[in-house]
């Protein structure tokens with residue numbers, strides 16, 4: 738996990754002072770807890786061998802998608818999300834997803850300067 742975070746940091750947010758944290762799974766976490774928080778995303782990532790594919794979703798988008806497919810909604814547990822994804826990975830063609838909550842510390846300069854654009858791929862640091 739630490740390794741993934743390091744990768745994330747150096748690929749995406751190098752030098753911009755953002756700090757990503759991984760929430761500890763307590764209670765357990767459900768999607769509805771994060772509705773309306775602009776600094777939180779769901780990261781769905783492929784757990785395939787050496788595959789680094791991942792995608793970020795807004796909480797609201799994820800909930801809407803689950804409801805549309807009749808798979809869940811705001812009460813869906815984050816830990817159970819990966820198992821609901823049935824689309825093969827575009828890179829390794831496997832179905833082996835994991836999901837986690839990603840949030841940006843809103844006290845950082847990076848967040849204050851860029852807000853939700855902090856999540857955009859390739860955004861200038």
Ligand SMILES: [Zn+2]
Nearest residue numbers: 783788826829
């Ligand atoms: Zn993959």
